[in-house]
Amino acid sequence: MLIATGDFMGVSKTSACRLVRKISAAIASLRPQYINMYRDNGEMEKAAEDFYGISSFPRVIRSIDCTLIKIESPGGEDAEIFHSRKGFFALTVQTVSDSNPKIKNLAARNLKREFEDNRYGRYILIGDSGYAIEPFIMTKLQHTRTAAENLYNESIIRTRNVVERKLERRFLVLSLGMRLRLPTVMNIIIAMAILHNIAVDMNDNFPEEWLEDDENVNEVEDNVNNRG
Numbered sequence: 001m002l003i004a005t006g007d008f009m010g011v012s013k014t015s016a017c018r019l020v021r022k023i024s025a026a027i028a029s030l031r032p033q034y035i036n037m038y039r040d041n042g043e044m045e046k047a048a049e050d051f052y053g054i055s056s057f058p059r060v061i062r063s064i065d066c067t068l069i070k071i072e073s074p075g076g077e078d079a080e081i082f083h084s085r086k087g088f089f090a091l092t093v094q095t096v097s098d099s100n101p102k103i104k105n106l107a108a109r110n111l112k113r114e115f116e117d118n119r120y121g122r123y124i125l126i127g128d129s130g131y132a133i134e135p136f137i138m139t140k141l142q143h144t145r146t147a148a149e150n151l152y153n154e155s156i157i158r159t160r161n162v163v164e165r166k167l168e169r170r171f172l173v174l175s176l177g178m179r180l181r182l183p184t185v186m187n188i189i190i191a192m193a194i195l196h197n198i199a200v201d202m203n204d205n206f207p208e209e210w211l212e213d214d215e216n217v218n219e220v221e222d223n224v225n226n227r228g
Helices: 002-009 013-028 041-055 111-116 147-159 163-170 182-201
Strands: 060-070 090-097 103-106 124-127 137-139
Touching: 002 013, 013 182, 041 060, 041 147, 060 163, 090 163, 090 182, 103 182, 163 182
Parallel strands: 060 124, 124 137
Antiparallel strands: 060 090, 090 103
């Protein structure tokens, strides 16, 4: 990737690597401006209305999902931490997106505590069946028995925006993987999320084929205890 980029720009691979590192860090530094959750109840109410307009699923303010980004082994004593369940080294990237879909939270480590502390009131997240059902996270039912349960699953499938798959189509390197140092890879992922949000703001919409319902593709299935 760096060789191709260097050739396109008329610089060496070393220069391309240095430019990618510096520019991705500069863009990633804009994260507080472009990636953030809610400031007030009015914003949450508007988000819930937007999600409800998709398939009548109430109280949803964000869709949460997770994806694996391939990396080289970072080496050192902690390298095995990055050995994924699929047998390759990877960063686990969790994002929370709105109905546009813009990324509103990346690697949402503190989000669970914020919902448990009732920061978002009556509003909830929706996710795939890799997540356990909680008072603040609704997921698809594994087995349905009634028409109402089928309707629930239908609605949640239509409402979810799997933004990671769209990101991987917008930025191909995310699906191919990156052979760069870990801090650079992390900055690149954040930078791509920011550029994605800017593209959404500029109405640089996804092609229709990106928006097809692929709910069951690459869905995480880790035998989570779904208590729903």
